[in-house]
Amino acid sequence: MPLTPVTTYSLEMLDPRDLRPKRSPRADVVLVRIDRPMPELNRFFYTTVGASWHWVDRLPWTYQRWHDYLNRSDLETWMLTVAGVPAGYFELEVQPEANVEIAYFGLLPQFVGAGLGGHLLTCAIEQGWATGAKRVWVHTCTLDHPQALANYQARGMRLFKEETKLEEVAVNPIGPWPGAFVPG
Numbered sequence: 308m309p310l311t312p313v314t315t316y317s318l319e320m321l322d323p324r325d326l327r328p329k330r331s332p333r334a335d336v337v338l339v340r341i342d343r344p345m346p347e348l349n350r351f352f353y354t355t356v357g358a359s360w361h362w363v364d365r366l367p368w369t370y371q372r373w374h375d376y377l378n379r380s381d382l383e384t385w386m387l388t389v390a391g392v393p394a395g396y397f398e399l400e401v402q403p404e405a406n407v408e409i410a411y412f413g414l415l416p417q418f419v420g421a422g423l424g425g426h427l428l429t430c431a432i433e434q435g436w437a438t439g440a441k442r443v444w445v446h447t448c449t450l451d452h453p454q455a456l457a458n459y460q461a462r463g464m465r466l467f468k469e470e471t472k473l474e475e476v477a478v479n480p481i482g483p484w485p486g487a488f489v490p491g
Contacts, residue, residue, distance in 0.1 A: 308475040312449075315472075316456055318464035319444040323436040325463040329425030333389065336423070338430050341384040346373030349384055352396040356413035361450045361476055382410075385434060387427050394418040397431040405441035412445065413452070424454065428462050450476065 320326065341348060350373055353365050368376075377384065381401040387394045395414035401407050409431050414423055435443035445464065447455045460466070 308477050310473040311476040312471050313474045313476065315446055315448040315468075315470050316459075316466055317444065317446045317468035318456075318459045319442055319467050320432060320462075320464050321442055323433075325465075326429065326432050326436075327461065327463045328429040328433075329462065330429065331423055331426040335390040336394075336426065337388045337391075338427075339386050339388060341386055344374055344377035345384075346370050346377060348386075349373060349377055349396075349398070352386075352393075352413075352415075353411065355415050356396065356411075359416065360413075360452065363477075383434070383438075385430065387414075387423065387430070389418065389421075389423070394423060395427050397427065397434075399431065399435055399438065401438055401440070405439060407435040407438050407440040407443050409435065409443065409445040419452065424452075424458050425461065428458055432462060432464075 350365070350368075353362060356362070365373075376382070383399040383401075384396060385399070386396045393415065395412075395418060397412040398410040399407055400410045409428075412428065412431055414421075414427065432443055443464075444467075445459060447459060
């Protein structure tokens with residue numbers, strides 16, 4: 308795999324009043340908390356949402372590793388549905404000193420460009436604050452959707468760290484399963 312410069316951006320929000328919400332006008336959009344650890348569901352979201360964005364770190368995880376990761380009181384999974392169909396998700400991780408990280412966030416490819424990204428991010432930030440957080444933060448990188456950084460900033464998150472490293476990156480993302488490349 309070729310070495311590619313990848314810039315990682317870390318953003319934060321320190322006050323819930325900084326949130327600039329965006330709502331979907333659709334009446335069929337519903338946010339649901341997944342209260343039980345469901346490795347199959349989180350792996351589905353991880354592989355499908357991350358298909359075009361080189362999300363590969365968790366692909367080798369076993370079922371047990373997924374279960375152990377999800378079966379923690381400091382982790383929440385939330386799913387966005389449109390007309391009852393899964394459209395996106397986010398994982399929130401409560402960390403020391405009342406920090407909450409939006410650990411994973413994104414839409415399924417069929418829903419990208421449908422005006423749901425700002426709505427889902429608004430929900431993620433609100434749920435982060437609802438945990439009692441003093442800080443909600445996230446990181447994104449140049450491998451993510453080209454509008455990811457702009458969406459975070461449009462919701463009121465502020466950049467606090469930027470770092471560029473050379474990383475091995477496949478020429479094409481793997482897709483939701485090997486051989487099923489989904490173009491970005």
